Amino acid sequence: MNLKPVALAAAAVICTLSLTAQAQTQGQTPAEQISYIHAGALLVHAGEKPRKAATIVIHGDKIDSIHEGFLNPPSGVRFIDLSKQFVMPGLIDMHVHILHDGDKMRSPEEHSSRTSADYVLLGLANARRTLEAGFTTIRDVGSEIRSVTALRDAINKGLVEGPTIYTSGRVIAVTAGHGAGNADAAEHVCDGADDCRRAVRTQIALGADLIKFAATGGVTSDAATGLTQQMFADEMRAIVETAHMFGRKVAAHAHGKQGIKAALEAGVDSIEHGIYTDAETNLLFKRTGAWLVPTLCVPDSVLAQARAGARSPVVLAKVEEAAAVHAKNAAAAIRDGVKVAFGTDAGVREHGKNADEFNHLLKAGMSSADAIRAATIDAATLLGKADRIATIEKGKDADIIAVAASPIADISELERVEFVMRRGVVHKMQGTRQVFPQ
Ligand SMILES: [Zn+2]
Incomplete structure (x- = not known):
């Protein structure tokens, strides 16, 4: 008998509860205002080499953290699947x-x-x-x-x-x-x-x-x-x-x-x-x-x-x-x-x-x-706004776009932008999967 799903579900509930409790007690971001984005490739800063699979965590309108690989989103947060796409600053x-x-x-x-x-x-x-x-x-x-x-x-x-x-x-x-x-x-x-x-x-x-x-x-x-x-x-x-x-x-x-x-x-x-x-x-x-x-x-x-x-x-x-x-x-x-x-x-x-x-x-x-x-x-x-926008870094506005393939290899990809987020709000979603919390 496999107990894993039950254990995971229980962990998820605890996670949601603890996030909510934290939000109430410490003034942190409530779970429903947190987004996890899985990026197939991620251009953090134009001019640098893009990273492979990465997770961007967004709190409200700001980027909170960037992680190597695909982190499992805790229960209660919004999950945006761009794992097949090239993700970059707006x-x-x-x-x-x-x-x-x-x-x-x-x-x-x-x-x-x-x-x-x-x-x-x-x-x-x-x-x-x-x-x-x-x-x-x-x-x-x-x-x-x-x-x-x-x-x-x-x-x-x-x-x-x-x-x-x-x-x-x-x-x-x-x-x-x-x-x-x-x-x-x-x-x-x-x-x-x-x-x-x-x-x-x-x-x-x-x-x-x-x-x-x-x-x-x-x-x-x-x-x-x-x-x-x-x-x-x-x-x-x-x-x-x-x-x-x-x-x-x-x-x-x-x-x-x-x-x-x-x-x-x-x-x-x-x-x-x-x-x-x-x-x-x-x-x-x-x-x-x-x-x-x-x-x-x-x-x-x-x-x-x-x-x-x-x-x-x-x-x-x-x-x-x-x-x-x-x-x-x-x-x-x-x-x-x-x-x-x-x-x-x-x-x-x-x-x-x-x-x-x-x-x-x-x-x-x-x-x-x-x-x-x-x-x-x-x-x-x-x-004069380089401290606020234009790279995918902690504390910056969550202005994020995604395209189907690397625009460094083919610049015309930027004529077909599939995903647009501005200050944490999603305005366009094509070829992506978003799971809202229940
Ligand atoms: Zn003009």
């Missing part, structure tokens, strides 16, 4: 416009008639698609501040589904410059250093986590200045100093070389797009420690939109030129050792297809391991 996209859907080629009238309520609901749908694609954190670099902070805060409260959002609010821009829009005296538009300090403080007062400004013209704006510098050096310095004084990092939209140089000299933390980088700017990147967020997947999308007639002829001409040189210059920047963080410009292109950028980074000469770093720990470092 992905981070550093360049998103979460409230926007530029890829939909809507008429200008439809855009201008939108209210903040429209934007919040659009952002909500975009946020869910982004999270389901495996991106558990995004940096939003240009959205109406009241709407995007409402969305950010609702996600953080668990009211709605989406990635963790860090937002710049509106792009600080000069009158008639890229990002200024048509509005008179809008809060994010500034002229002169003092006025730019005011614009930065206004976005911070309204809840911005970081600051973004437009140093040069943009591909999608119609201004005749093309992609060259639009903001004076003293205005850029005023923006950077004010933001840093308030503990905010600064991202600069910059295409033309003089604009990139001026922004780097002003002390920005990242250059967005950076189409016309060269050997000189690349040296400056390394000297200042700034990051490049190249958003290599966006020119193709805008080119397709422009050729379909959804963008003006001026935009079509600009983007044709830009698309040709962007990939070449980004490859040179990577060769020169410029730090690169992953970003897509989702919002100008489709949301939920963020992983398309990986292929572009590989074409530009990055290894798959480095591209995964760019979308995890490196992105978190630029965000």
